[in-house]
Amino acid sequence: MVNDASLTMPYLEPFLNVNMNEALPRIKDPQVHADAIAFIKQESQHYRQHRKYNALLKNQGYPELVAVEHAMDTSFKKLADKSLAFRLAYTVGFETLTLGATEWVVGNRREMFNEADLRVASLILWHLVEETEHKTAAFDVYRDVCGGYFQRVYGLLYASFHMVYWSRQGYIAMLKKDGLWNNIRSRTRLWRRSARALMAFGKHIALGMMPGHDPRHVKDPTWVSDWMERYDAGGDGVPLLNTVTLVDMKAT
Numbered sequence: 250m251v252n253d254a255s256l257t258m259p260y261l262e263p264f265l266n267v268n269m270n271e272a273l274p275r276i277k278d279p280q281v282h283a284d285a286i287a288f289i290k291q292e293s294q295h296y297r298q299h300r301k302y303n304a305l306l307k308n309q310g311y312p313e314l315v316a317v318e319h320a321m322d323t324s325f326k327k328l329a330d331k332s333l334a335f336r337l338a339y340t341v342g343f344e345t346l347t348l349g350a351t352e353w354v355v356g357n358r359r360e361m362f363n364e365a366d367l368r369v370a371s372l373i374l375w376h377l378v379e380e381t382e383h384k385t386a387a388f389d390v391y392r393d394v395c396g397g398y399f400q401r402v403y404g405l406l407y408a409s410f411h412m413v414y415w416s417r418q419g420y421i422a423m424l425k426k427d428g429l430w431n432n433i434r435s436r437t438r439l440w441r442r443s444a445r446a447l448m449a450f451g452k453h454i455a456l457g458m459m460p461g462h463d464p465r466h467v468k469d470p471t472w473v474s475d476w477m478e479r480y481d482a483g484g485d486g487v488p489l490l491n492t493v494t495l496v497d498m499k500a501t
């Protein structure tokens with residue numbers, strides 16, 4: 250599931266950046282403008298790193314993911330023809346989903362990353378920390394440039410179904426390749442994990458649908474705030490995380 254989420258990033262995040270970039274000249278508030286530029290810079294780093302990781306996945310056993318990527322590419326290219334207001338609402342919607350993803354992954358990090366390669370765990374967790382860091386950027390741009398409650402809710406629901414669809418195609422291909430797609434134990438595990446993910450995502454989708462919703466009212470997970478504090482405290486390079494004890498180690 251996490252690998253599949255990674256697979257979508259080099260298609261999804263450039264789409265978000267195009268939308269935010271197009272909105273830049275229309276933003277009235279200078280702080281919102283500055284935050285939008287910072288958002289674009291962070292997302293650019295995310296999809297570049299995910300692209301490298303996805304190349305490893307494809308080259309080390311899952312070449313069938315190339316076909317999934319092509320289909321995903323076509324889907325996002327179609328969305329590019331929609332109005333800026335819709336695409337910004339989608340962007341806000343996706344950013345709402347990242348709060349659910351953070352709650353799900355960070356909350357289950359010990360189980361999910363138990364004995365995982367620290368570099369992979371760190372890639373995913375670093376990305377989610379930055380999603381928390383810029384959680385208000387797209388929302389503020391939408392409010393400044395277009396606003397509109399119903400469009401925002403439509404964007405959120407559209408992004409949710411769109412991402413659920415694409416978040417399944419890759420792992421189905423990978424599980425089929427591993428001969429596990431029709432394995433009852435594997436499928437049960439998948440359902441259990443999907444149910445947990447659904448709870449975290451569902452909570453944030455429901456919050457995002459509230460008329461007075463503002464992501465700055467959503468409390469950051471303590472683990473994420475701790476990560477940011479440690480990072481801000483300095484040191485060389487990006488810290489790798491020991492996901493169990495939260496010990497930072499210098500990247501090698």
Ligand SMILES: [Fe+2]
Binds near residue numbers: 262291292295376380
């Ligand atoms: Fe991102």
Ligand SMILES: [Fe+2]
Binds near residue numbers: 344347379383
């Ligand atoms: Fe983001």
